[in-house]
Amino acid sequence: MARPDDDTYDEDDEALRWAGDEETGRAAPRLGGAETDLPLVDVQADDEDEEAPGSRGRNVARLAFLLPYVALTVGWVLSVQQLTSGAVDLAYEIVWQFGEFLALLAAPAWFVGTLHLTRRSRPLVRVGWLALGLGALLPWPILFRFVAALNFVGSVS
Amino acid sequence: MIAVPLVFALLFAVALVWPVTDLAQVPVFYAAQGIGDQTPWLLLVLSVALPVMLYVAALLLGRGKPPFTRAVIFTIALGTTFALFFSLASLASALRPVLF
Numbered sequence: 548m549a550r551p552d553d554d555t556y557d558e559d560d561e562a563l564r565w566a567g568d569e570e571t572g573r574a575a576p577r578l579g580g581a582e583t584d585l586p587l588v589d590v591q592a593d594d595e596d597e598e599a600p601g602s603r604g605r606n607v608a609r610l611a612f613l614l615p616y617v618a619l620t621v622g623w624v625l626s627v628q629q630l631t632s633g634a635v636d637l638a639y640e641i642v643w644q645f646g647e648f649l650a651l652l653a654a655p656a657w658f659v660g661t662l663h664l665t666r667r668s669r670p671l672v673r674v675g676w677l678a679l680g681l682g683a684l685l686p687w688p689i690l691f692r693f694v695a696a697l698n699f700v701g702s703v704s
Numbered sequence: 705m706i707a708v709p710l711v712f713a714l715l716f717a718v719a720l721v722w723p724v725t726d727l728a729q730v731p732v733f734y735a736a737q738g739i740g741d742q743t744p745w746l747l748l749v750l751s752v753a754l755p756v757m758l759y760v761a762a763l764l765l766g767r768g769k770p771p772f773t774r775a776v777i778f779t780i781a782l783g784t785t786f787a788l789f790f791s792l793a794s795l796a797s798a799l800r801p802v803l804f
Contacts, residue, residue: 623787630790642721646786653783660780664773683784687791691798 604670609662612677619654622686627651629688654684708771709763712778716759719785723751726793744796751792755785 627650632643657680665673727748734743762781766774 626790626794630794639721639725642718646719646722646789649783649785650787650790653780653787656776656780656783660776663776680784684787685791686787688794691794695798 601668601670605665605668605673608670608674608677612658612674612681615681616654616658616677619681619684619686620651622689623651623654623684626686626688629692654680657684705771708766708774708778712762712775712782713759715778715782716755716785719755719782719789720752722793723748723755723789727752730796744799747792747796747799751789754788754792758782758785758788 627647630643630647632640634640634643658677661673661676661680665676730748731740731743731745734740758781759778762774762778766777769777
């Protein structure tokens with residue numbers, strides 16, 4: 548590129564221009580944000596402010612299922628207290644205790660795990676997994692005890 | 705990558721200890737009491753099958769995922785296995801005929 552003879556010549560500006568830019572209407576420097584009209588910063592800010600698709604639905608699902616899962620956990624705490632292995636062998640008793648510990652953790656683990664694993668999924672997927680966990684982890688040992696107690700009270704009165 | 709499924713295969717094998725013991729002993733006990741025809745076969749078989757099914761499900765769900773995510777999925781499946789076993793055991797107790 549030929550060096551202009553006038554005093555306004557700027558090497559930085561020249562480095563950002565290509566021969567023929569004037570003809571194609573792109574005479575302005577292509578870099579150097581202050582001299583361009585491109586709204587780069589604004590675009591980034593818009594992206595940050597915008598919610599990810601479905602995030603509202605996922606949050607609603609999380610809040611809606613929080614209380615039932617707390618109830619499940621409490622139910623398993625009560626259930627574990629009702630369970631007895633009846634084993635005389637220490638190894639069987641250890642396995643039983645290990646199982647009780649994991650059964651206790653199952654509901655909170657399912658809830659937190661589902662939230663973690665479905666953070667980019669559609670809201671319906673999260674709802675489906677949370678509903679499945681709710682059904683699978685019902686604390687039947689304490690529910691059976693509760694029903695039996697109700698039957699007993701009903702038969703006495 | 706194979707370490708996580710292997711470790712959890714051992715833990716799921718531990719989860720099979722009680723169901724397999726029940727499957728072996730409960731029918732004998734029922735038969736000895738003269739009520740062998742009331743053996744809860746469905747619950748006994750289900751309690752043995754569930755750990756296997758949940759292990760396979762966790763294995764398939766975790767395919768292609770990072771080891772930590774796979775471990776989370778296996779842990780949830782293992783906890784669910786024990787919770788379901790206790791539920792089935794309590795159901796069997798509730799359905800058990802009064803013997804004495």
